[in-house]
Amino acid sequence: MFHIPMLMMLSLILQTGTAALPAKQDTAIVTMKIRDEGNFHSQIMRTVHFLTDVFGPRLTGSPNYKAAADWTIRQMSDWGMANGHLEPWDFGHPGWVNERFSAHILSPVKDQLTCEVIAWTPSTNGTVTGRVFQIVLPEKPAAEDLTRYFDSVKDKVKGSVVFVGKAQFMPVAINLPARRRADEDVRAQYDPNNPRAGFMGRPGGGPAAPPDPSRLTQNQINEKLDVFLVSSGALLKVLDAGMPHSLIRAFSNRTYEIEKSVPAVVMRNEDYGRIARILADGTPVELEFNILNKSYPEGKITYNVVAEIPGADKKDEVVMMGGHLDSWHSATGATDNAVGCAVMMEAARILQACGIKPRRTIRVALWSAEEQGLLGSQAYVKEHFGTFENQKPEFSKLSAYFNIDSGTGRGRGMSVFGPPEAAAVLREYLVPLEDLGLMGALAGASRRLGGTDSTSFNQAGLPGIGISQDPIEYFTDTWHTSADTYERIIEDDAKASAIGTAIAAYQLAMRDEILPRFQKEKMSPAPKPESEAAAAPARP
DSSP: OOOHHHHHHHHHHHHHOSTTSOHHHHHHHHHHHHHHHHHHSOOHHHHHHIIIIITOOOOTTSHHHHHHHHHHHHHHHHTTOEEEEEEEEEOOSOEEEEEEEEEEEEESSOEEOOEEEOBTOOOOSSEEEEEEEEEOOOSSOOHHHHHHHHHHHHHHHTTSEEEESOOOOOOOOSSOOOSSOOHHHHHHHTOTTOTTTTTTTSOOOOOOOOOOTTSOOHHHHHHHHHHHHHHHTOSEEEEEOOOSTTOOBOOBOSSSOGGGSOOEEEEOHHHHHHHHHHHHTTOOOEEEEEEEEEEEGGGGEEEEEEEEEOOSTEEEEEEEEEEEOOOOSSSOOIIIIIHHHHHHHHHHHHHHHTTOOOSEEEEEEEESOSTTTSHHHHHHHHHHTBOSSSBOGGGGGEEEEEEEOSOSSOEEEEEEESOHHHHHHHHHHHGGGGGGTOOOEEEEOOOOOOSSTHHHHHHTTOOEEEEEEOOTTIIIIITTBTTOSGGGOOHHHHHHHHHHHHHHHHHHHHSSSOOOOOOTTTOOOOOOOHHHHHHSOOOO
C-alpha cells in the first residue's frame, strides 16, 4: 500500500508526464503507476468469478471451455487489447460433460453417497441398482496372474457395482504442511551462489528403478481391468478417492473412448470405507446410481486464447505471459488454474490501463488441454516457433514466456530456461519487488517436458519462465479436487502476483535486447521421444 507522500508524488508525476525524464526514472514512475492500478483498481476477483462461477468447470473440448475462451477474448478486447482471437488446434477427442449425477445406498441402510464421475465415461441406463462386489487385484502381477484372478471373479462381477481395491486408511493429520514459505528459505533457493539453489524444498531420492519386464505396468493393469469389466457386464466401477475430509480427485477414462469403459466414479474415502467395512461383516450392500453424461464431437477442435498489447519500435518481437484455461471437472477450477489466467489477464489489463506503450508486443496466451499433457501450449509452440533445431521465423522474436500455475499463493521466484545471464536480468528486475514476495531468479538448462506450460517452451529451446508460489492449500487440498472453488482464492496474493508479473514483463518489453539465450554450443540436446527413451538402455 502507498503512504500519503508516495500518493502525492504519483499525482505530481501523472500531472507532469514522463516523456522528458531519464529512462531510469521513467521505469520507477511506471512501476509506481502499475502498483497503484493493481492495488486500487484491481479486477482480478471479477475475472476469477466469471472463469469459475459462470464458466467452470472448463474441461477441454466442453461447451464450458469454449464459453470461457470466448469470454476472455471479449473481456481483454473491452480492456483495449488488440488482436484478440481463438487459435484452433486438433485435440482429436470429443468434448465431454457430466450433466447429472446421484448416488445412494439402499441397504442395509439408506443414505446419500458423495462421488465425482470420471471423465469420458458413459452414462448409466437411467437409474440403476446393484449389489456391491469388491475386487482386490494382485500386487505387481504378471499377465497370467491377473488373468487367473479375473477368471476367478468373473461370474460375481456381472451386474455388480464393482469396488476396485481396498479402502485406504487416511490417518488424522497432526502436523500440517506450512502454507507459506519463509522469506529466508525462498531467498536461499534463488541465490545463484548457493550450491543447493533450485533444489531446496524438493523431495530427494535418485532415479526410479527400471520396470520389471515380467510384471505389468500400472497402465497395462488399468487397460486390462477396463476390458475385463466391460466384457464381464459390470454395472459400474467405483474407486476410492483416498483423500481426507471428503475431498475427491477424478480424472479421465484412460483412452477417451467411452465405449471402452463402464460407467465409473470416484467415491469419497469416508463412503467407500464405510461400505467396505459393512461388506467385511458379511452383509450385502445395494447401491443406486443415476449418471447422465454427454459427448460433444465438435470438441475435437479446441482453442488457445490470444490477445496483445501492440509494441512500438520492436513490435515484431514479443514478450508472452499466460497459463492454462482448462481445468478438471470435480469443481470449478479456481486454483488450477482460473487464478493463474486471471493473474496474467490482470497484468496485461494493468499495463493497458496505465497507458503504457511497450517497445515489444506483450501477448497473453491462455492454453487448452494442459491437463491432458500440455497439449495446447505444445501445439502453439509447434505452430509459431518450431524448435531450436528446426526454427520458424518467429523463433528468434520471442523474448520470453511467463507462466503461473501453482494455485492462489503469491509469486515467490522465477526459473528461466537460459544461461545465467538471463536469470541475472530477471533478478535485477525483482530486487525492488521483495515486498510482493518475489525473492529472485534462477537459470536452468533442462528441455524435459512436464509440470506446466512453460516447459513446452523450454522443450523447444525457448526461454520459458516458471513462477513459483507459496503452497497455501494447493497440493494438499485444492489441486484437481472437489474443493477447487472461488472461495479458496486469496485476493491479496493474486494481486501481488499480477503486479509483479506486469512489472517484469514491462521491463523485458522495454530493454534494448531480448532476454539472453543459450547459443548453439550451450544448448541442451532435444529430448528423445518417449518411445525412444523407453527403448534406450538404462545407464549404470
